Amino acid sequence: MIKLSSLSKAYGEGKNAFYALKGIELDVPAGQIVGVIGASGAGKSTLIRCVNLLERPTQGRVEVDGVDLTALDDQALTLARRNIGMIFQHFNLLSSRTVFENVALPLELANWPKEKITARVNELLDLVGLTHRAKAYPSQLSGGQKQRVAIARALGPAPKVLLCDEATSALDPQTTQSILALLKEINQKLGITILLITHEMGVVKSICDSVALLDQGTIIEQGEVGWFFAHAQAPLAKEFIRSSLHLEIPAPYRERLQKAPADGFIPLLRLGFSGNTIDTPAISHASRQFGIDVNILSASIEQIGHSRFGFLLVELLGDAAAQQTTIAYLQQQQIDVEVLGYVQQHA
Numbered sequence: 437m438i439k440l441s442s443l444s445k446a447y448g449e450g451k452n453a454f455y456a457l458k459g460i461e462l463d464v465p466a467g468q469i470v471g472v473i474g475a476s477g478a479g480k481s482t483l484i485r486c487v488n489l490l491e492r493p494t495q496g497r498v499e500v501d502g503v504d505l506t507a508l509d510d511q512a513l514t515l516a517r518r519n520i521g522m523i524f525q526h527f528n529l530l531s532s533r534t535v536f537e538n539v540a541l542p543l544e545l546a547n548w549p550k551e552k553i554t555a556r557v558n559e560l561l562d563l564v565g566l567t568h569r570a571k572a573y574p575s576q577l578s579g580g581q582k583q584r585v586a587i588a589r590a591l592g593p594a595p596k597v598l599l600c601d602e603a604t605s606a607l608d609p610q611t612t613q614s615i616l617a618l619l620k621e622i623n624q625k626l627g628i629t630i631l632l633i634t635h636e637m638g639v640v641k642s643i644c645d646s647v648a649l650l651d652q653g654t655i656i657e658q659g660e661v662g663w664f665f666a667h668a669q670a671p672l673a674k675e676f677i678r679s680s681l682h683l684e685i686p687a688p689y690r691e692r693l694q695k696a697p698a699d700g701f702i703p704l705l706r707l708g709f710s711g712n713t714i715d716t717p718a719i720s721h722a723s724r725q726f727g728i729d730v731n732i733l734s735a736s737i738e739q740i741g742h743s744r745f746g747f748l749l750v751e752l753l754g755d756a757a758a759q760q761t762t763i764a765y766l767q768q769q770q771i772d773v774e775v776l777g778y779v780q781q782h783a
């Protein structure tokens with residue numbers, strides 16, 4: 437439904453040109469929800485704004501529903517954009533218009549007759565659960581309600597594609613979940629294809645079918661969400677995955693943790709499991725084989741689609757040589773081993 441090919445975008449020209457996007461290849465199949473995740477400045481906003489040509493790419497093609505938008509003249513582009521709805525982090529509602537009038541706006545601009553507009557707006561307000569606030573002004577609404585209005589407005593002309601630019605970043609966690617649930621409902625009920633950008637792995641985990649990781653203007657990993665969580669290899673991908681699992685070092689340990697090994701200190705490890713490693717009883721093997729004890733401080737194992745992945749925080753109790761042998765063995769079993777530091781062993 438959306439296909440970006442060899443897409444690059446430079447800000448500035450000549451020697452001063454800065455490439456915010458470089459050689460992007462991204463395919464969003466019809467009916468799917470695809471997420472693009474990246475840190476601040478990675479190029480996410482630029483990418484999503486290239487899809488409806490709010491930003492014109494420097495090179496490459498932008499196909500939406502089989503039409504190359506970069507080849508269209510202004511009039512044809514205006515028509516093609518009716519196929520592409522967009523919602524934003526800060527909602528972008530008109531403060532002088534009521535909820536009803538905000539949702540009606542794109543239909544007025546498309547010259548719909550008045551009765552058809554009324555019927556369509558009422559239908560959309562019902563869909564987003566805001567019929568009772570039709571006469572309210574944006575200033576009288578919560579953040580979640582404002583985003584619902586923005587979603588209704590974007591859906592007015594019955595687009596095939598909805599672009600979501602950090603649509604939940606200004607919302608609290610509970611409201612975020614309700615907006616994500618609404619987006620999923622829209623995707624499933626109306627069959628609308630959704631491309632969203634986010635800096636939160638939780639959003640990807642909640643509703644996306646697949647995800648692309650953007651880093652300094654380049655997609656460095658992409659795939660189905662379960663695969664991504666279980667198998668993505670790029671260090672940045674692993675960082676994002678970890679950030680979504682809330683695996684904290686307990687406070688008393690954090691305070692006692694020191695960087696260098698020392699006599700009477702034992703290693704605190706973060707073990708990352710994914711793919712096949714999750715089905716291997718490697719820890720009990722190591723314990724029996726090398727005579728070490730393993731104290732589990734925290735654990736988080738999740739399942740997305742057919743993939744399981746997760747982390748454990750463990751202390752390794754035993755002599756130094758056995759600890760090293762154990763770490764080497766776990767690595768051999770394709771478990772990600774990270775030594776977070778060393779803590780004094782209890783007497």
Ligand SMILES: Nc1ncnc2c1ncn2[C@@H]1O[C@H](COP(=O)(O)OP(=O)(O)OP(=O)(O)O)[C@@H](O)[C@H]1O
Nearest residue numbers: 447454456474475476477478479480481482483635
């Ligand atoms: N109009 C512009 N002129 C020059 N540089 C720009 C312009 N817009 C964005 N950039 C630069 O392009 C890069 C990508 O910006 P972009 O806003 O797309 O990133 P982002 O991933 O959306 O970041 P954030 O999450 O902070 O919004 C950044 O280095 C930014 O400074």
